[in-house]
Amino acid sequence: MSDKYSGLEAALRSARMTFVSEANAGDRTGTEIIACEDLLPAWTKAGPKGDGSHEVGEACTHDGQSWRCCQAHNTNNNPDIEPGKSPAQWAPYHTTDPTKAKAFIQPTGAHDAYMKGECCLWTDGKVYRSIMETANAYSPAAYPQGWEEVTAAGDPGTTPEPGTEPEPETPTEPGTEQEPGQDPETGGEETGETVPAFVQPTGAHDAYQTGDRVTYNGQIYESTIDNNVWSPDTYPQGWEVVEVEDGGAA
The missing domain is CATH 2.10.10 (Seminal Fluid Protein  PDC-109 (Domain B))
Structure with missing residues (x-):
């Protein structure tokens, strides 16, 4: 083997050892460790020292996941301890x-x-x-x-394939803008039938905003806060009753 490749291998070994040492010391974030998890050693029962011991902070990979030891143990005495099966001893990054x-x-x-x-x-x-x-x-x-x-x-970050871009929305003609509270189909006053049923948001992207209306348990509610991810009974302060679903006033 040439000196060139010997030097490269030595540099790679050094980089790996440095990364593992920093991971074991807690000097690397989970994000950094997962990004470079190929540099981590695979978990073995024998452990880094070969005597079954695993110390707090030990970083390794096992079953497609990066792990850190959070409780010292020895697999010679506890052969069933394993990352993914023993949450008290191993935590995922x-x-x-x-x-x-x-x-x-x-x-x-x-x-x-x-x-x-x-x-x-x-x-x-x-x-x-x-x-x-x-x-x-x-x-x-x-x-x-x-x-x-x-x-x-x-x-x-997937981009649409050529020819599959969404069609642009048709501009609204002057004088036909929908007034707040109007039925989108008829242009008349919004009724209980046009108010959608409450759907539990899963995050900020589909949360209810101030003024949004929903039907819930036979009544129509209006959100009084932005980024509202709670139902009317979970967080009543975030909603006010507008009317009952049959059209009567609250």
């Missing part, structure tokens, strides 16, 4: 990069919860970002208010 999002793993505590901005791949094939100010231990299905949809998985 999370990333803020939606294009690198990993499958959602149910948190068991603050040590493995999702922080604001961190992403996950949910079972519907879509990527979600945590929008909670505090640690998020809920799935996108269990608590939709804690997440916002980012993009379809594996389809970040």
Whole structure:
């Protein structure tokens, strides 16, 4: 082997060792670690020292996920401990990069919860970002208010194929603008029949804004706040009753 390739291999080994050392010391973020997870060693029962010991901070990959050891243990004494099966000892790294999002793993505590901005791949094939100010231990299905949809998985920033661009909207003719509160079909006053049923928002992108109306439990409600992701009974302060669904005043 030439000195050229020997030098390159030495540089790569050095870079790998530096990265792993920084990851083990906690000097790398989850986003950085997942972006370069190919540099991490694969998990083994024997561990880095070969004696079954795993120390707090140890970073590794296992079953397509990057992990960090959060509780020291020895697999010689505890042979069943394994990343993905032992949440008390191993926690997954999370990333803020939606294009690198990993499958959602149910948190068991603050040590493995999702922080604001961190992403996950949910079972519907879509990527979600945590929008909670505090640690998020809920799935996108269990608590939709804690997440916002980012993009379809594996389809970040997709551009339409030639000839498939959406048609431009037809401009509204002067004098035909719809007045607030008018029925979009008839131009008359909005009635209970034209108000859509409440649909639980999944994030900021489909939240209700001030003035939006919905039918809910036989009544028509109007949102009094922007970015409203709560139902009228979950957060009554964010809604006011406009009228009952049969058209009578509230």
